Amino acid sequence: MTANEINALLSKQRDFYKSGKTLPVSFRITMLKKLRAAIQTHEKEITDALYADLGKSEHESFMCECGMALSELSYMIKHTRKFAKEKRVRTPLAQFPSRSYQKPSPYGSVLIMSPWNYPLLLTLGPLANAIAAGNTAILKPSAYSPATGALVASIISKCFPPEYIAVVTGGRAENTALLTQKFDLVFFTGSTAVGKEVLRHTAEHLTPAVLELGGKSPCIVDASARLALAARRIVFGKFLNCGQTCVAPDYILCDARIKDALISELKEQIRVQHGEDPLANPNYGRIVNEKHFNRLLSLIDHDKTVLGGESDKARLKIAPTLLDGVTFDDAVMSEEIFGPILPILTYQDFNEVIPLLADRPKPLALYVFSESKQSIKEITERLSFGGGCVNDTVIHLATSNMGFGGVGESGMGAYHGKAGFDAFSHTKSLVNKKTWLDLPMRYQPYKQSYKRLLRFFLK
Numbered sequence: 067m068t069a070n071e072i073n074a075l076l077s078k079q080r081d082f083y084k085s086g087k088t089l090p091v092s093f094r095i096t097m098l099k100k101l102r103a104a105i106q107t108h109e110k111e112i113t114d115a116l117y118a119d120l121g122k123s124e125h126e127s128f129m130c131e132c133g134m135a136l137s138e139l140s141y142m143i144k145h146t147r148k149f150a151k152e153k154r155v156r157t158p159l160a161q162f163p164s165r166s167y168q169k170p171s172p173y174g175s176v177l178i179m180s181p182w183n184y185p186l187l188l189t190l191g192p193l194a195n196a197i198a199a200g201n202t203a204i205l206k207p208s209a210y211s212p213a214t215g216a217l218v219a220s221i222i223s224k225c226f227p228p229e230y231i232a233v234v235t236g237g238r239a240e241n242t243a244l245l246t247q248k249f250d251l252v253f254f255t256g257s258t259a260v261g262k263e264v265l266r267h268t269a270e271h272l273t274p275a276v277l278e279l280g281g282k283s284p285c286i287v288d289a290s291a292r293l294a295l296a297a298r299r300i301v302f303g304k305f306l307n308c309g310q311t312c313v314a315p316d317y318i319l320c321d322a323r324i325k326d327a328l329i330s331e332l333k334e335q336i337r338v339q340h341g342e343d344p345l346a347n348p349n350y351g352r353i354v355n356e357k358h359f360n361r362l363l364s365l366i367d368h369d370k371t372v373l374g375g376e377s378d379k380a381r382l383k384i385a386p387t388l389l390d391g392v393t394f395d396d397a398v399m400s401e402e403i404f405g406p407i408l409p410i411l412t413y414q415d416f417n418e419v420i421p422l423l424a425d426r427p428k429p430l431a432l433y434v435f436s437e438s439k440q441s442i443k444e445i446t447e448r449l450s451f452g453g454g455c456v457n458d459t460v461i462h463l464a465t466s467n468m469g470f471g472g473v474g475e476s477g478m479g480a481y482h483g484k485a486g487f488d489a490f491s492h493t494k495s496l497v498n499k500k501t502w503l504d505l506p507m508r509y510q511p512y513k514q515s516y517k518r519l520l521r522f523f524l525k
Contacts, residue, residue, distance in 0.1 A: 067234050069243040072204075076247050078229040079175045079202040088172065088200045088230070091150050095143055097197050097226070101190065102139040104221050105132060111217055112186055118213040119185060120307065121352035121383075130307065131186040134464060138191050141466035141483055142198040149198065149487040160523035163500040170491040172200035173274070174250035179241070179264070181256045182210035182354055183310040183404075188255045188278075189218055193231070195486030196253070202230050206244055208256075209237040210354050249273055251490065255312075257402075258475055276479035276489050278312070279472050280402050283431040284423060285315035285459065286445060288416060289324050291435035296457070297331035300408075301339055303433075303459025305386045308351040309406035313431040313453075313460050316403055317392070319419065322412040329390060329410065333373050336386045344385045345378050353382045353405060362405040365398040374406070394422075416441060420448050428452075428474035433459050452476050 067075075087093060105112070112132055116122040122131070150170055157166040176196050180189040189207055196203045205222065207215035212235075219233035226232075234240055245252075245267035254264045255278040268275045285304075287296055304315050320328055341347045353359040359382045366375055366387055374387030384406050389398060392409035399409060413419055432451040436442050442456055452472035453462050463470045469485025471477055481489045507516035 067236060067240060067243075069246070072234060072240070072243045072247060075204065075228060075232055075234075076175060076249070079204065079232070082227075082229040083172070083174050083202045088202060091147050094146055094150075094198055094200055097230075098139055098143045098146070098194060100225050101194070101197070102136060102143070104225050105136055105139070105190070108217070108221055112214070115213040115217045116186065119182070119211040120310070120354060121350075121381075122307065123349040123351070125349065126307070126351070131184060135187050135190045135194070138466055138482065138486075139194045142194045142487070145484070146198040146487070149484060150200070157497070158523070160505075160520065161497060161499070162505070163503055165498040165500075167496055167498070169494045169496055170199070170487070171494050173490060173492055174201060176201045176203050176251040176253060176490060177206065177244055177247075177249045178203055179206045179244070179252070179254045179256065180208060181312075182208035183307060183312070185211035185214035186218065192253050192255075192481055192486065192490075195481050196490045197231075199487050199490035201251075201490055203232075204244065204249075205231070205233045206241065207233065207235060209235070251275070253481075253489070254278065261477070276481065277472070277477045278470075278479075278481075279430065279475065279477040280312040280404070281427055281429040281472070281476040282316040282399070282402055283313060283429040283433070283451075283454075285318045285433040286419060286435065287318060287320040287324065287328060288434075288436040288438060288441050289321040290437040290441070291324070291457075292437065293324060293328050293331045296435040297328060297335045298339075299458050300433075300435075301332060301335040301386070303461075304408050305336070305340065305350075305406050306460065308353060308384070309386075310351075310354065310404055311460065312404075313463060314404075315408070315431075315433055315459055316429070317399065317409040317411060319411050319413060319422070321416070322414055325390075325410065325412050329372060329388060332388055332408075336373065336388075340386055344374075345376060345381075345383045350383070353384060356382065358405070359384065362403070362407060365403065365405075365407055367392075367396065367398065370396075420444065423449055428472070428476055430472045430476035431455075431460070431462070450474065 113124050113127045116127045152167045152169045154167045178192045215235050222233050248271040252268050252275045258279045261277045261279045340350050344350050370389045370391050372388050372390045374385040376385040387407045389409040392411050428450045430452040432454040434445045455462050466483035469480035470482045471480030507519050
């Protein structure tokens with residue numbers, strides 16, 4: 067789609083929004099139900115597209131994409147009417163007689179730019195929030211997941227007229243053309259580097275942006291942790307989607323005393339969950355493209371590899387890989403890994419953990435495995451990160467009852483459920499002043515008696 071075509075499309079969406087058709091809550095709920103039904107109808111095609119793009123199994127596709135998108139839509143269908151209600155707030159006595167209230171209002175025409183690693187969920191999840199809040203939307207799927215992007219475009223075109231919800235496919239040229247437009251909100255999920263470019267463009271128009279980025283999410287394992295269970299949950303979260311998950315544990319930081327035992331448990335769990343030969347496991351995914359495949363191979367130090375390291379370039383597969391003896395100076399620690407490589411670092415004393423992590427870029431997620439309430443309290447209170455889990459990994463994003471988002475280098479803003487509705491809404495603060503009485507003390511000429519009254523009203 068050319069820049070002129072994108073401009074024309076956005077103009078039509080602005081006109082549709084101005085018509086007021088998206089404002090009734092009943093319309094929004096009907097549209098959410100329509101999208102939910104479409105996902106259910108096309109579940110088999112979605113599974114096939116996700117397999118074509120990322121090698122995702124049927125089970126993983128439903129668990130991490132279809133199922134979660136349907137859950138978010140169902141949650142918004144159930145709660146949108148409540149979220150959209152005006153909320154009355156207390157009015158200061160000095161404003162008597164009046165009614166003060168807050169009114170959620172849609173931003174208007176929004177842009178949702180989604181990544182390739184969860185191309186269905188991270189497109190339709192934010193869209194559910196945008197629809198519930200009463201916006202029109204243009205979706206821009208990643209060019210790196212073409213099968214899913216094409217299917218999303220087909221589904222959306224069958225559900226909605228383009229002047230309401232539309233999909234723009236393509237690559238950098240389309241991204242640039244979209245970002246030069248003046249939207250009312252831009253919602254972006256992707257890398258920190260691209261997030262900076264998005265923010266530069268939105269700043270030109272003073273357009274608000276929600277950025278869901280990433281970072282090197284640490285997984286802390288102390289000496290009190292239940293190692294077998296910790297290893298099971300770490301392996302699940304790390305190697306899900308072949309490690310291509312923004313909240314995957316990026317590295318382990320563990321007590322040196324339990325390192326060998328933890329590695330032994332991790333090896334066992336990789337064997338149990340992915341088989342003796344993970345590259346032959348049909349339920350184990352693949353790397354999205356050759357560029358990322360080669361980047362990941364360059365991060366594997368075979369002298370420090372204690373498990374895995376095997377790869378199949380023809381099928382873009384890399385086995386779950388454990389690296390031992392890693393320090394923060396190693397190449398694998400210089401960037402977000404975003405693949406099936408798990409470095410293991412150690413500390414000698416728990417008091418080292420906070421200083422080691424506090425000055426590093428704020429991650430999207432943090433995980434701590436411990437039976438010590440004091441250790442858990444220190445880590446979760448003193449370190450800054452988007453969200454996370456205690457004694458588990460990644461599952462904190464699988465609920466619509468909590469907002470999900472980053473902080474600092476890992477993003478700004480949050481979504482899911484009520485937080486998502488709020489992200490795509492502006493809350494107007496309003497005072498409805500009554501006309502049957504008009505107190506005189508704010509008007510000139512001022513009198514000493516008025517000042518006494520003001521002191522009473524404003525104290």
